[in-house]
Amino acid sequence: MNEHTLRQRLVTLGKRLYDRGLSPGTSGNLSVRLEDGWLTTPTNSCMGELNADEISKLDWEGNVISGSKPSKEYFFHLAYYKNRPQAQAIVHLHSTYSSAVSCLKNLDDKSILPPITPYFVMRIGQLPLVPYRRPGDARLGDDVARLAPHYSSLMLANHGPIVTGRDFDSTVSAAEELEETARLFLLLHGHEYRVLDDAAIDELREHFGVQWES
Ligand SMILES: O=C(CO)COP(=O)(O)O
Ligand SMILES: [Zn+2]
Numbered sequence: 708m709n710e711h712t713l714r715q716r717l718v719t720l721g722k723r724l725y726d727r728g729l730s731p732g733t734s735g736n737l738s739v740r741l742e743d744g745w746l747t748t749p750t751n752s753c754m755g756e757l758n759a760d761e762i763s764k765l766d767w768e769g770n771v772i773s774g775s776k777p778s779k780e781y782f783f784h785l786a787y788y789k790n791r792p793q794a795q796a797i798v799h800l801h802s803t804y805s806s807a808v809s810c811l812k813n814l815d816d817k818s819i820l821p822p823i824t825p826y827f828v829m830r831i832g833q834l835p836l837v838p839y840r841r842p843g844d845a846r847l848g849d850d851v852a853r854l855a856p857h858y859s860s861l862m863l864a865n866h867g868p869i870v871t872g873r874d875f876d877s878t879v880s881a882a883e884e885l886e887e888t889a890r891l892f893l894l895l896h897g898h899e900y901r902v903l904d905d906a907a908i909d910e911l912r913e914h915f916g917v918q919w920e921s
Pocket of ligand 1: 777780
């Protein structure tokens, strides 16, 4: 997709996320990689009302080339792009169920959600917890740089998810999948439930190349 089309996709899918209630208020931010830099949503923008011409364009040093002032989290997007070549797009949300899970105590920090469904394993994979930092704290960039080579998605403690993918549309779908998984996980609380066993995960790995260590 060229830059013009990607700007339109940011507007269209930003509205989809907002309409689904996955990015309340002005929370969250989106970005996509281009040949000559990358695009991100302006800081304090509502995802339901993005303007294609105002979207911020940055270079690989984080300098603004054009558009409005970028997201205050631009540096963790940059850290992901620099440390994960396969990441072509990034979605960061404060979606309710994912953010609720990010607040739970006693999580396995290396993999906070169990493999309850195949689509979670396929689209997200193992999801580590990044210790809490203030939004906009540049040290989040170091945390993301360290984990980015190993994980396509991360959960910021007491905040929300960062999801990356091979193109923008599939990254948005993966973020939606994560939200549904978090919802299922919380619905299952207090119930006895099965998780996918090693054989099932191996089968998914064979067919879809999942990122899950048994
Ligand atoms: O989600 C957010 C902070 O974590 C939103 O910040 P921005 O509006 O600066 O993108
Ligand atoms: Zn946020």
